[in-house]
Every structure is written in structure tokens, then in C-alpha cells.
Amino acid sequence: MSLTPQLIARMTEWRRHMHRFPECGFNLPLTADFIAEKLESFGIEVTRHIGQQGIVGVLRFGKGDASIGLRADMDALFIHEGNEFEHRSRHDGQMHACGHDGHSAMLLGAASYLAETKDFNGTVHFIFQPDEEHGQGAQAMIDDGLFERFRIDAIYGLHNMPGLPEGQFMVRPGSLMASESSFEIVIKGVGGHAAMPHRGIDPIVVGSQIILGLQTIVSRNLSAIEETAVVSATEFVTNGTVNVIPSEVTIKGDCRCFTEDSLKRIEACMERIVSGICQAAGAHYSFTFVNTFYPTVNSPLQTEHATRAAIAVLGSDNVEANCLPLTISEDFSSMLRIKPGCYALLGNGVESVGGCALHNPEYDFNDHILKHGAQYWVQLVRDQLK
Ligand SMILES: [Zn+2]
Ligand SMILES: [Zn+2]
Incomplete structure (x- = not known):
């Protein structure tokens, strides 16, 4: 499977648009409007305001019972951006310094591709959550009935990782990140x-x-x-x-x-x-x-599924299936307490483009990895919803 150059160009445009207009916490009206409009334009059924600005897009195809949840975070940080490039933040004192603009763009890319190709059998839930940075958004969506209103068998998340070469993938079964x-x-x-x-x-x-x-x-x-x-x-x-x-x-x-x-x-x-x-x-x-x-704890079976999908799109040389745990934290952990699933990391690069640390005023999400993330999501859906 390969994404068209047109789709890769659109993902880059979406990512840069979200980078220009970052919003923080639960207060994401522009970002949520932008994402919901895109999903609707692909013909995906959209439910909004789950956990304040949270969004769930549902795409069904075929007669299959299986379902999957793919989650991206949408929020930025209260940091004054130090970059001077054209797509720098226009919201003074707010900045996408953790790459959640990229996570949202990759998931939108996968949604667009899957809505067009319909090459799966079952139900995909595209979950866009607010307020990851303060650790409240995932729980707010859960408290608002995320897992009761939508039948989701297993849940997956992905974060970019500066310092890990572009397009390399890191995961481990069990505890990946700290509380x-x-x-x-x-x-x-x-x-x-x-x-x-x-x-x-x-x-x-x-x-x-x-x-x-x-x-x-x-x-x-x-x-x-x-x-x-x-x-x-x-x-x-x-x-x-x-x-x-x-x-x-x-x-x-x-x-x-x-x-x-x-x-x-x-x-x-x-x-x-x-x-x-x-x-x-x-x-x-x-x-x-x-x-x-909470600690981010991956389920063994879903970690195997994630590893297999990553190997299929990135090659086995680029996939570390049993990496060391990390002392950073992630509120996807709240979703993993309820549903089996897997959180993984995708290399943002080691050079100046993607090597700058998360939460640094000079950080930027590396657009070259948009295609890797979107392909991983598509592969995972095709493998799990046969
Ligand atoms: Zn962060
Ligand atoms: Zn983050």
C-alpha cells in the first residue's frame, strides 16, 4: 500500500495549518472544527463534544463485527514558539511543541485513505482527544461515555519521538511509560x-x-x-x-x-x-x-498486532519490538486501563528537522514522517478488520 503524493501533500498542509493556530487544554474550538469538517468531507460520521472538544469519527464497511479505535491528541502547549519558519504559531504564547498537530494530521490522512479505498471489513473509530498535556482529556472522553457509546474492541495510539531516526518505530509489551x-x-x-x-x-x-x-x-x-x-x-x-x-x-x-x-x-x-x-x-x-x-501499559496481543503492522510498512530493520521503558508519561494510559491496546513511538528524526526535543520552543513535527504514521494506521486497520 502506498499513499498518493496528493494525499501526502494534503496531510502536510493540514499539519502546518494546525501548527499555525495552536490551542491548549480543552479549549480547542478552531482545531476541533477543522478536524470535524475534514472527517465529514471524507464521508465519515462525526460525533462531537465527547469530553468537551473530543471527536469520534466512525467509518463502517462490510458486514464484519470487529472494531478498532485509533486515537490522536489535538492540544498544544503554553510555550512561546522560537521558530521563524512560515508555519510558525500565530497564537502568541501557544505552540504545538509536542507534535500533536502531526498526530492529528496522520490520523486524518489514514481516515481519508480508508474512506476512499474501503479496503476493510468492520468499524473504525477515529478518536481525537483534547487536553493530553495536563492528563485530563482521555479521562474526560471516557467519563462522557466513549466506550459505552461506541463499541471498540481495542485501542491504539502513536507519538512522535525526536532522537529516534525518521520512520523508525519503537514499542514494548507491558509498561512503556511511567506514571x-x-x-x-x-x-x-x-x-x-x-x-x-x-x-x-x-x-x-x-x-x-x-x-x-x-x-x-x-x-x-x-x-x-x-x-x-x-x-x-x-x-x-x-x-x-x-x-x-x-x-x-x-x-x-x-x-x-x-x-x-x-x-x-x-x-x-x-x-x-x-x-x-x-x-x-x-x-x-x-x-x-x-x-x-497512570503508567502506560501495553497489552501483549495488541502489541504483537502493532509490531506486525509496523514491520509491514517500515521493514523489520526499522522496528524495535522490545524497547526500554521511558520515564515520560501519557494520558492514553487511561484508555489502556479499560481497553486492550497498544501505544507506540515513531521516530521524528535525529537531524535539525526532527531531532529537537519535545516541549522545546524550537521543536517542529517532521512532515516526512506523516506518511509513515498514516500507512501504519491503514495497515493496522486492514490487518485487524479483515
Ligand atoms: Zn507533550
Ligand atoms: Zn505529546
Whole structure:
């Protein structure tokens, strides 16, 4: 299968159009209008406002029962673009610095091709989600009935990867990307004169013991083989001054891990350590643990399907089927908690065009990989909906 030069040129135009007019979070009226109009122009049935600006395009062909969901993200970042090329952002302070413009264009390209060739048997769902960057969009679509209103057997997602050569593909079964969580511990002691600590309860001493206690979570509570994780305390703020023992200390920090089991254990260990140390000192505390992104965990069978489709379009030399996990996070993880599926990475290039890091003001999605992404989607649909 090969895409026509005309379709590749149209995808490039769509991608650059979305790059010129980036929008962030859930507030994507122009982007959502643009994508919905394109899908409708291909003859695809479009449902809008699932999870605010989320879109699902449905394309049925043949009598087959099988169905598949292909997901792209549409949102940009609050970054002032540093590029000077013609398609640079026209929205000051907003920029497609993660390549979601490219993800949307690749999925539109596949939708256009499949709507025209009708070379499959079953139902394809083209899912365009808002607010990936803050980790809210996938869950908002799910809460709005994504998987009840549409019967989707399995779900797939794709992200570009700067530093990986153009058109190379990386995936792994199981945990591909980390969770992202934050915590806040407020220790309430009894403040007082620095010369008379015995008259108070010093929350700095309590907080210091807690910081050291947190270091035992990864080293003493998680399996060294199976549970890679990071727990970092990053802020320690007191209300004291040079001759005053503070009454309160706030500790904040960040955690990453690769399974929901580890995630639950880290939270429980943390609370146990905080509560035990505070009790020993006679201090009070409050503890909050907020999970923003779950670990991204690929299903083994769907990862095999994804790998096979990638090999068919890119060649086996360009496909790494068992890559190392990455410590970045992705809210497609919320969809993978409900449906079997696979998230994969497509090389954006190593040279100046595609090598610049994600979320950098000089980043740009590499238009040369639009065809690879669209071909991968088409191949996956043809393989799965026979
Ligand atoms: Zn991003
Ligand atoms: Zn991204």
C-alpha cells in the first residue's frame, strides 16, 4: 500500500495549518472544527463534544463485527514558539511543541485513505482527544461515555519521538511509560523560641526524618527487579526564621513508576512513614497524593498486532519490538486501563528537522514522517478488520 503524493501533500498542509493556530487544554474550538469538517468531507460520521472538544469519527464497511479505535491528541502547549519558519504559531504564547498537530494530521490522512479505498471489513473509530498535556482529556472522553457509546474492541495510539531516526518505530509489551504523581505533606508542630526547643515540637526535625524515611520506599519496599520507581522530595518550606522554630513545614515532591501496583504501594508506604514519624514526635500532619498520569501499559496481543503492522510498512530493520521503558508519561494510559491496546513511538528524526526535543520552543513535527504514521494506521486497520 502506498499513499498518493496528493494525499501526502494534503496531510502536510493540514499539519502546518494546525501548527499555525495552536490551542491548549480543552479549549480547542478552531482545531476541533477543522478536524470535524475534514472527517465529514471524507464521508465519515462525526460525533462531537465527547469530553468537551473530543471527536469520534466512525467509518463502517462490510458486514464484519470487529472494531478498532485509533486515537490522536489535538492540544498544544503554553510555550512561546522560537521558530521563524512560515508555519510558525500565530497564537502568541501557544505552540504545538509536542507534535500533536502531526498526530492529528496522520490520523486524518489514514481516515481519508480508508474512506476512499474501503479496503476493510468492520468499524473504525477515529478518536481525537483534547487536553493530553495536563492528563485530563482521555479521562474526560471516557467519563462522557466513549466506550459505552461506541463499541471498540481495542485501542491504539502513536507519538512522535525526536532522537529516534525518521520512520523508525519503537514499542514494548507491558509498561512503556511511567506514571506521574505529586504529593504534599504538611507537618504541624509547635513553634517557639530557637533557644528553648524543649517547649515546642520542631516540625523541621520531623520533616527531615520524613525525607529520609521516603528514601526507604524504593530501596526497601519495592522489588529491585520488577518495580522501577523514583520518589523525589523537591520542596521543603517552613514558616520559621533565624531565631524562631517554625510551627509548620510543607514537603512537596514527585513520583514515577511503571505499574498501578507500585503506585498503590508507594502511596501507602508514604502515608505510613508520615503518620508513624509524626506520631512518634507528637506532631500532626495532612497528606495528599495526586495521580495525574497512570503508567502506560501495553497489552501483549495488541502489541504483537502493532509490531506486525509496523514491520509491514517500515521493514523489520526499522522496528524495535522490545524497547526500554521511558520515564515520560501519557494520558492514553487511561484508555489502556479499560481497553486492550497498544501505544507506540515513531521516530521524528535525529537531524535539525526532527531531532529537537519535545516541549522545546524550537521543536517542529517532521512532515516526512506523516506518511509513515498514516500507512501504519491503514495497515493496522486492514490487518485487524479483515
Ligand atoms: Zn507533550
Ligand atoms: Zn505529546
